[in-house]
Amino acid sequence: MKRSFTEILLEWYSVNKRDLPWRRVHDPYCIWVAEIILQQTRVMHGTAYYYRFLKAFPDILSLAAASVEQVLKIWEGLGYYTRARNMHETAQRIVREFHGKFPCKYEELLKLKGIGPYTAAAIVSIAFHQPVPVVDGNVFRVLSRLFALKAPFNTSEGKKGVSRLAGTLIPPDRPGDFNQALMEFGALQCIPGQPDCSVCPLKQWCMAKKQDIVEEIPVRSKHPRIITRYLHYLVWINNGNVLVKQRKDKDIWHKLFDFPEIVTDLERNPERTFAGFLHKERLPMSMSGNIFISGPILHQLTHRRVIARFYHVKDNKWPGDLYRKYIRAPLNELKAYAFPRLITAYMEEYPERFM
DNA sequence: TTCCCGTAGC
């Protein structure tokens, strides 16, 4: 009779698991301490700090009663000191708001500083035996390979997909063991790079092995993330001249020319942005000429999405002070300047504004 | 120098 995937995994775990100190306890406090330390440290190094930390602060009361300096002293040398500060703060909150008893609800744990989806799932599954799946890098790799999933780790689809899958696999009677077994399996057997599949107890289940794509999973989202930038361009035209500037090195379009600009990470109200321009550049607030504010123009590049708006001022008074910062370019010589496509597209769309 | 990975913070 064929045993289930879960049975084989749990059996492998019982035989092969490393004998680590936090695996002998079920106290949520100790699990928490171990999980936070292990987030940032190799097991070998982390073990020493686990003992050291619990010796100094054997329970949540002693941790909460300590000063943050004492906690940092114990943490000294581990790095990621924010997490020590977060632990101290969380310990004090648990003492104050939960009478020193660790919350056992996933949602409650999530609200605490330093506890995110991974740590909350680890604590409730290991210490409170609740069937909440953990998805760390190891689990992601193991399940992605077993089911030949190609969604990258660094995307919400990827993480959501594996988390849903893990939720369907987790046995209600042994959630903590299952979660730890998956993580240990990823750390010891189903390792990154080239695992030795010939000795893998799950090879008959593994879709990636069947398709001979084990080494290609998990796929890395090689494409750098696309960031969005909002550009607000001031196009100031008077008496046959327009203000331009040359872009600096080490930026997109370096050495090309464009207009005075404001860059924002978020969308901005056009009128208020325009007012900000006038203020920033000490321009006259009373306008006598024509003002056009263009709609947002999307410009998609490989590594960023630029959404541009043009604040076009024509036949207003010449902003004398800006001579020093910007170049006064005659309109009939504009074709001598190299502009980014975004700028020429705007000039081609509204030729009458540049006459 | 780049990658890693879980959380903070917007």
Place this chain on the structure above:
DNA sequence: GCTACGGGAA
């Protein structure tokens, strides 16, 4: 739902 951060490892 996204990016930034942190600091050791590769």
